[in-house]
Amino acid sequence: MAEKLVYFFGGGKAEGTGKMKELLGGKGANLAEMANLDIPVPAGFTITTAVCTYYYEKGRTFPSTLEKDVQTALEGMESVMGAKFGDSPNPLLVSVRSGSRSSMPGMMETVLNVGLCSSTIPGLIAQTGNSRFVFDSYRRLIMMYSDVVMEKAAGIEVAEGKEIRQQLDRMLGEMKKARGRASDADLTADDLQELVAAFKAKVKEVLGKDFPDDPREQLWGGIGAVFASWNGKRALSYRRIEGIPDEWGTAVTVQAMVFGNKGDTSATGVAFTRNPATGENKFYGEWLPNAQGEDVVAGIRTPNPLNEDTQNEQNRHLPSLQKAMPEAYIQLDGIRTALGRHYKDMMDIEFTVQDGRLWMLQCRVGKRTGTAALNMAMDMLAEGLIPKEEAVLRVSPAQLDELLHPIVDPNAEKNARPIARGLPAGPGGACGQIVFTAGDAVEWTKRGKKVILVREETNPEDVEGMRAAAGILTARGGMTSHAALVARGWGKCCIVGAGGLEVDLHRKTVTAEGNVLREGDAITLNGTRGHVYSGSLPMMDATQNPRFVEFMALADSIRRLRVRTNADTPEDAAKARAFGAEGIGLFRTEHMFYGKGSEAPLFLLRKMIVSKDEPERRAALLELYPFVKKDIKDTLSVMDGLPVTIRLLDPPLHEFVPSGQEEREKLAKALGITVEQLALRADDLHESNPMMGHRGVRLGVTFPEITEMQVRAVFESAAELTALGKKVFPEIMVPVVGMASELVNQRVLVEKVHGEVCAKHGVRRIEHLFGTMIEVPRAALTADLIAGAAEFFSFGTNDLTQMTFGFSRDDTGTFVPEYLEKKLLPRDPFQVLDQEGVGQLVRMAVERGRSARPKLKVGICGEHGGEPSSVEFCHRVGMDYVSCSPYRVPIARLAAAQAVLREKGIRD
C-alpha cells in the first residue's frame, strides 16, 4: 500500500486532524484535533481504516510496511512520554483502541495496559513504588486481553456464562467476598498478586494457551483483535440498527497509558460539555477515584458527581471532582470551554487524572435526547455560536419524532407513588410488561407485546433487546453508563441506577420496597424524571414546547416543499393542521365504511355493491349520498383556506360483502331477495387477484354513477361552504389509473356533474382541480399523455412499489425480513422509497408530466411522504408537496428543510 498507514499525535501536535474521520475514525481524528489544540493528550498513533479494509480483503493480514511504520510511531511516543515499550526499568504501557467513522459506543473492543509482563512488572513497581496499582493494571490486562484477543478475535464460541471474561469476573467477585472487600478498589496488592496468578492459570486451563508474556506479541494481538472486532456480533447488530455500512471499517489507535488507578490522587471520568438529557448549558459528568477506563461506563460502582450541577439522589453523598481535585477540575472546565468554542457543539469527553495531572482521552460530538438536541440548537443559535441553517441541521428527524412521543400523564402520576427512583437516562414515558433478558425482549416484542427490559446493568450484548423494548430499567449504572448512552441515542425511555431495585434473574423477579414484580407484570417508567411505577399509568402527548414551535418556524423558513397530511376524518385533519399541515394530500372516502359509526353507511354501501342493475344501484347510492357528503363537507370545512385532495372510491368492492349469516339475512331482506340469491350475487364479485382487479378507476368506468355520486358530494359541499364564506379547494383524484383514456372518461363525468351543480347554485364555476394518482407503472411511463387530462399528479408509492417490485404489499412479511437479513435489499422498500428503481419511475413521470403541462402540481401520498430520506428525494425531483400521516407532519417539514440545506452543501 502506497498511502500513509499510520498517523502520529502527541507533544502538542498531530499528523491528522478532526476532519479525517473516514481515515482515522472518530476517536483517532479527534485525538489528533485535541493534540493540535494543545490540550493534554497522551501521545499515540492511529492505524487507518484503509488498513482495516486491507485486513479483510487479504485474508486477515496486514500490509507489509505496517510493522515498520508502527515501530517508527512507537519510537515517537517513547520520546514524548519518556519511557520505552517493553523496557524493564522504565516501561511504556499502551492501550489499543478501536474507532470507526461514526461512534459505536461500547460495540468494539479496547485493550488497556498492553506491555505488562514478567520483565516489565518489577521495573514499574520499583519506579512507582505502588505494587497494588501494577497488579491491578495487570489483572485488567489479563481480563481484557483474554476476552478480546484470545477468545473473541480467535472466533471461539462459548455458552453463555462460560466466557473467559465472565469466569475471571466471578473469580474477582469470589476474592472480594472471601477477603471481605467491599469494592474492587479495596483489594490489596497481595490480593491482586494472588488473583493475577490464578487468572493466568485459568486462562491456560480454559483457552489452552499461556497468557502472552511478550509486549510485542500483546501489541500485535491487540491490533489484530480490534480489526476483528469490527465484525464482532455486537458491532454487526449495532450497525444494522443504525444503518452504518459494513465497508467503513475501524481504525486502531495505540496510545500511551495514563493511570487513574494509581491511588486517591488519581481518577477517571466521563463528561458532557452540556447536559445531554435536557440540553442545559451546564457541565455534566461522572467520575471515580482510583479507577480505570471502563469502570465509570460499565456501571460497576455508582460514580461520583463531577460538580454540584451533576448531583442527584444516587450520588449526593459522594464527593465531586470540583471538591476533591479542584485544580484538575478547573483545568477540565477550561477544556470544556475551549472544546465548546472550537467544535460549536456538545461534546462527550473522557478524561483521566494521574497523580493530580489531567489527561484527555477522547472527545466526540455527544449523543443527546430529542429535547436536548432542540434546546441546544436554539441556545447555540441565540448564543451566536451557530447560524440558523446549522441549528436546523442539529435536530434529526428521528429526534423530532421523539419529542412528539408520549409522556406519562402528569395527573395520573401525581396520584401514583414510585416504587423506585433512578437516573433519568432516556426521555419520555413507557409502560409494558417486565422481561429480564435481551432475548426475551426481542422474542416478546415479536409476538406483539410491549416490554420493559429490566436488568441489573446492561452490557453491550443487550443491544438488540434494548432496541426492541419500549423502555429500559437498570438497577446499577450512571448517566454515562452504556445503557444510558445507547438509549439516549435512540431517544428511548430509560432509567438507570435505580438503586432500590433487586433483580433476581433466576426467579425472574424484581423487588422494590417490598413489592415483588414478576416477569410479565406491568410497569411504568417516567424516563424524564427517573421514576418507576408498578402497573400501567396512562400516557399522553408531550405538550407543545414553545421552542419546538420556534424551531419549526426556522425549518419552515428554509424549506421549499409543502407538507400536507393524509387524513380521512375531520378530527385527523384538525390534528394535522395543528402539526402544521398545509392541506390534505389524501382523503380516502372508504374510511367511512370502517370502524366507529360505520354501520349505517356500510350497510348502504353493501346494498349498492350487491345491486343487480343500475337503477337498483342508483337507488342505493342516493341513500348513501348524505353520508358521503357530510364527511367531505366537514373535512373541507376544517381545512378552510387549504387544499383537500379527495380520492374517489378505490378498494375492490367484494372486500365489503358481508360474510356473516346474520348480516347477509338483513341485507337480503332490504333488497327483497333470498339469502341464496344474495350469495350468488356475492360469488359473482369474487376475484382471484382483487389488488389488480375491479378497483380504482375501473369501478368508475364500469359504474359511472358511483363517480357521479361522489363528485356531486364534493361540488355540493364546496358550493355550500363557499356560500358561507369559506375558502375551499377540493382536488378530485382518480386512483389506479394506467391510461390517459381512463382519466378522460372520468373527466367527462366530473364536468357533467360540475355543470349541474353550478346551475343549481347559480354560479359559473366551483373552484377545483382534477387529477390522478400515479401508482401503476404504465401511468408513470405515459405521464405526458396522462398530464393532458390531469391538473395534478399524486404518487401513490405504496402501490407503485408493489407493482414495480411485483411484491404483494400484504404479504411481504413472508420474505422481506429474510431479504433484509441477507442484504438482498438495503431497506424495506415499503418504508423507505427505493430511489434506485421505483424512484426512476417517479422522476421520469415528473419530467414527462411537466413536459406536457408545465404547471402540473406534483405530490406524493404514499407512506414514504413522511420518511426523511424519501422526503429528500421528493425535494430533489421537484415535487410541490409531500403528504403524510398527521404525526409525521413535523418530521416531513424538518426533512424538507434539511433537504434544501444538504442540496446547498451545508452538511451536518
Ligand code: ADP
Ligand atoms: P470505547 O470506544 O468503548 O469508548 P475506548 O477506546 O474509549 O473505548 O476505551 C475504553 C476506556 O479506556 C475509556 O474509558 C478510555 O478513556 C480508557 N482508555 C483508553 N485508552 C487509555 C489510555 N491510553 N490511558 C488511560 N485510559 C485509557
Ligand code: MG
Ligand atoms: Mg471511549
Ligand code: MG
Ligand atoms: Mg393505491
